[in-house]
Amino acid sequence: MTAPLHEARPAGPGRALPDTQQGMRRRNLARVLHAVRAEGPLSRAAVASRIGLTRAAVxxxxxxxxxxxxxxxxxxERPxxxxxxxxALALSGRGPAGIGAEVGVDHLAVCAVDLRGATRSRAIRQGANRGRSPEPVLAELTELIHRVVTEAEGEGLWPAGLAVAVPGLVARDARTVVRAPNLDWHDTDLGGLLPADLPLTVDNEANFGALAELWLGEGTPRDFLHVxxxxxxxxxxxxxxxxxxxxxxxxGELGHVPVxxxxxxxACGGRGCLEQYAGEEAVLRAAGLEPDEDRVGLLAGRAAEGDEDVRRALRDAGTALGVALTxxxxxxxxESVVLGGELSGLAPWLLPSLREELARRTAGPACPVSVSRLGPQGPLLGAAHSVVRAVLDDPATVAERA
Amino acid sequence: MTAPLHEARPAGPGRALPDTQQGMRRRNLARVLHAVRAEGPLSRAAVASRIGLTRAAVxxxxxxxxxxxxxxxxxxERPxxxxxxxxALALSGRGPAGIGAEVGVDHLAVCAVDLRGATRSRAIRQGANRGRSPEPVLAELTELIHRVVTEAEGEGLWPAGLAVAVPGLVARDARTVVRAPNLDWHDTDLGGLLPADLPLTVDNEANFGALAELWLGEGTPRDFLHVxxxxxxxxxxxxxxxxxxxxxxxxGELGHVPVxxxxxxxACGGRGCLEQYAGEEAVLRAAGLEPDEDRVGLLAGRAAEGDEDVRRALRDAGTALGVALTxxxxxxxxESVVLGGELSGLAPWLLPSLREELARRTAGPACPVSVSRLGPQGPLLGAAHSVVRAVLDDPATVAERA
DNA sequence: GCTATTTCGTCATGCCGATTTACAAATTAG
DNA sequence: CTAATTTGTAAATCGGCATGACGAAATAGC
Structure with a gap:
């Protein structure tokens, strides 16, 4: 469980298990759980027919x-x-819980999700974190985590792991933040600064957002690009x-694709990177605005009011995004492109030019572009669910504890 | 075996097999073969320790x-x-063989590769295929295939499957050529036009070239981009x-990435696609040359002679490639970028500007760019080896025949 | 209402495949 | 020449799923 939860090739339940009889057993345990998760309450016989084992084995x-x-x-079941x-069998609502946490530029958030995918507890603290050193920020986060864990335990859950979303690049060890420019953190190992009693995974918030979209989005395909x-x-x-x-x-460093x-x-050394046309700072500058606390809110507000400068800036950003996405x-x-995170709030003004550019440059039908329903909640939910998925993918690892 | 040999996620030996005892057995058969393939002649005990089973099971x-x-x-073994x-155990040199075939713009080629990876028979026919309809071309190819199969059978091999590399897009059914502009083939099902007694797989020659690089290249990583x-x-x-x-x-349609x-x-509807700066026609035009039969040879020859116009055209093409690759x-x-296929012949004149552009646009160490050792032979070898790999990945499917 | 039918969950049994244990064979070390 | 080490195989065991049979709980038909 200390290993990264979702490698490039996680795919099916517990694919890395050894090819021995115990490994087979563990994979089949996972297959039962996934069948129940995917298709609601199911009888043993129904599970058996879905996963291709006999009723006795199930x-x-x-x-x-x-x-x-x-x-x-x-x-x-009602006959x-x-x-x-x-x-009828269902995933337990009183078993292990996934603890998700998010370090945002101006907030901290934590939540607990049970096996059924329901959020059972949450805590948020507003406050700018830009430029603060990791220690006090993570101390605050730890306090929120304790609060959420305590509340979850009150409902009969126990924490199976902690996943933290950060706005920056994370090394493949899933513990070290290589650089998070918005926080001004560099090469920081979060391992020692968070509760040591929980298996820890750290990842980029864009990655967790994409996983949330994959797991919670309706009709989200298995192959897509999440921006x-x-x-x-x-x-x-x-x-x-x-x-x-x-x-x-x-x-996934789309921001430095040359357009x-x-x-x-x-700053990356290149010229004409996407970030310079569609990045937040660039859009604010193009719209003639000053950087502000809640930049996305500002832009969305002005655009909704009909501010032509802002709308033009967003249209141009959409065009640049269209070029990079082509x-x-x-x-x-x-199979599709999904706009998530903070971007989803600006989608109404970005999408038309983005779609137009993408269609213009594509022979045949263009790749469909949609907007995430989850919006800014994606990363936090994705983090918590990644812990839950890890349990579902290999139930044997947590079975002993319960 | 009619299914595509290498899906997006083939990974380890026979990953798609069911999680039952027979499936386990089949996966373990594959693991034994892969261990022997990867580490030369091996004793049963050595195999056992590599793959983590007991000597008795092995x-x-x-x-x-x-x-x-x-x-x-x-x-x-010599003690x-x-x-x-x-x-000592070794892969058989008299078992199944993979038959690879290539439909090039101006040649046809077929070869047979045994389990050990040795090419045991080959046949080539020069001759322009551009614009010829599929039937006569594939009739010729079929004749070459029969010749190669007969020769291989003379050495005690039997054909386990046929893989055909074509210069164009192939549908995911691995039989239908959607479009091959250089041949002027469109939506052609090759199924009926090739020997029906062999399981058939058709794929893009770039894909097979990349697989060849993956399987035969020295020090090729498991994550790379093959151009x-x-x-x-x-x-x-x-x-x-x-x-x-x-x-x-x-x-992999790098040619239509906007630069x-x-x-x-x-022609794709876009503007400023890479193909217009680094495509063969574009480079020839920029160098002031007429399209010719052996275009790559022509360019390489002129560049070697010191023709400044050609060298400049290639430098510029390298720069454009660098932008797209960034x-x-x-x-x-x-982990790396590999230049393969016909491109490898022009590499000396493309690489400097390509690397320079890539490095300039990259913060930190740039992604290393290398040239394939296999060159134009990649696709044919990749095709033949893909059949061999399919056998190694699931030996049970062919065991009955032998 | 009663019986036949269908489906569910479980048990006893058997099969398959890997592990464990034991042993003979073939080599080196002393 | 003996002890130690490693290999390959055979016999017994164990884990895990399949098979087939059975009681339980519902519906369908009379």
Whole structure:
């Protein structure tokens, strides 16, 4: 559980387990849980037919999962058909919980999600974190975590792990923040600064946002591109239901894709990177506004009021995004592109020009672009759910504790 | 075996097998073969320690593989250490063979590769295929295939499958050529036009080239970007040892990544696509040359002679490639970029400006760019080896035949 | 209402595959 | 020449799923 929860190729339940009989057992435990998760309350017989095992085998698997506190027996199903009614099984609402946390530029947030995917407890603290050193910020976060964990425990849950979303690049060890420009953190190992009694995973907030979209979005495909923006512009590439992380964990740096090879210089060393046309600062400047606390809110407000300068700036940003996404779509052939995170609030003014640019540059039908329903909540939910998924993917690891 | 051999997520041996005891057995057979393939002749005990099974279990697996004709017993190892020497096992040189075929713009080629990876037979026919209809071309190809198969059979091999590399987009059914502009083929199902007694897989020659690089290149990582060019410019994205194909199978269209958003119009509908700066036709035009039969040879020849116009054209093409690759590298964070196919012949004149552009636009160390050793042979070898890999990945499917 | 039918969950049994344990064979170390 | 080490195989055991049979709980038909 200390290992990264979702590698580039997680795919099915517990794919990394050894090919031995115990490994098979563990994979089948996971398959039972996933079947119940995906298709609501299910009888043993129904599970058996979905996952291709016999009723007898499923019976023993279910027994073990009930003993571990991961499954619950809801009692006999209401019979509509002929035959003895089955006994409905559901994921437990009193078992392990995933603790998700988010370090935002101007807020901290924590939540607890149970196996069923329901959020059972949450805590938020507003307050600017830009430039503060990691220690006090994470001390505050730890306090919120304790509060949420205590509340969850009051409801019969126990914390199975902690996942933290940060606005920056995270090394593949899933503990070290390589750089988070908005916080001004560099090469910070969060391991020692957070509760040590919980298995910890740290990841980029764009990645967690994409996972939330994958797991919670309606009709989200298994191959898509998730674009989000804070100050930088990040994308997460989801391939066959798993995140593509890249060798160093730096995949998805859409913000530094060149859109005008001889455009203005960028801090990355290049010229004409997307960030200089569609990044928050660039858009504010183009709209003739000063940087402000709640920049996205400001832009959305002005655009809604009909401010032509702001609308033009957002249209131009959408066009630049369209150019960069054309490249990405050509390279990856995703099923769709989803705008998430803070970007989703500005979508009404970005989307038309973005779609137009993408369609213009595509032969045949253009890749559909949609807006995340989750919006700014994505990263926090994705973090909490990643812990839950890890449990569902290998229930054996937590079974002993319960 | 009719299914595509290498899905986006093939990864380890036979990952798609069911989680039942038979599936486990099949996966373990594959693991034995892969261990022997990767580490030369190995004793049963050595295999056991590599793959984490007991000697007894490996013994029964090896027995089965020897009976199937996939493994051979080489006899006792020369003892250097204390203890009874093991009996060396090697992949059979007289078992199944992978038949690879290539439809090029001006040649046809076929080869047979045995389990050990050795090419055991080959046939080539020069001759322009541009504009010829599929039937006569594939009739010729079929004749070459029969010749190669016959020769391979003479050496005790039997054909396990046929993989065909074509210069164009192939649908995910791995049989239909959606469009091959250089041949002027559109929506052609190759299924009926090739020997029906062999399981068939058709794929883009860039994809097969990338797989060849992955399997045969020295020190090739499991995450890289393979760039190749015929008339168009294609890239294959390899993630964790598997090809990323995209939803429709169209991933890797590097040629239509925008590098100058308001550059000249492209046939794809966009403007300033890479193909207009680094495509073969564009480079020839920029160098003031006429299209010719062997275009790459022509360019390489002139550049070697010191023709300044040609060298400048290639330098500029390298720069454009550098811009497009900057975007791709930022998005995917691959471990390296490999120039393959016909491009490798022009590499000496493309690389300097390409590397310079990539480094200039990258903060920190730039992604290393190398040149394929396989060059134009990649696609054919990749095709043949893909059949061999399919056998190694699930030996049970062919065991019955042998 | 009564019986036949259908489906569910479980048990006893059997099979398959890997592990464990034991042992003979083949080599080196002393 | 003996002890130690390693290999390969055979016999017994164990874990895990499949098979087949059975009681339980519902519907369908009379």
């Amino acid at each position: 019976s023993t698997l279910v027994d073990e999962l009930i003993r571990s506190g991961l499954l619950e027996e809801l009692g006999p 509509g058909r002929v035959g003895r009614p089955g006994s 989000s923006a804070e100050i930088g512009i990040g994308a997460a590439v989801v391939v066959d239901g798993g995140l593509l992380r890249g060798t160093r964990g730096f995949a 005008q090879p001889d455009g203005p210089e960028c 490249g990405a779509v050509n390279l990856l052939d995703p | 013994s029964t697996l090896v027995d089965e593989l020897i009976r199937s004709g996939l493994l051979e017993e080489l006899g006792p 250097g250490r204390v203890g009874r020497p093991g009996s 190749s060019a015929e008339i168009g410019i294609g890239a294959a994205v390899v993630v964790d040892g598997g090809l990323l194909r995209g939803t429709r199978g169209f991933a 100058q958003p308001d550059g000249p119009e492209c 975007g791709a590298v930022n998005l995917l964070d691959p």
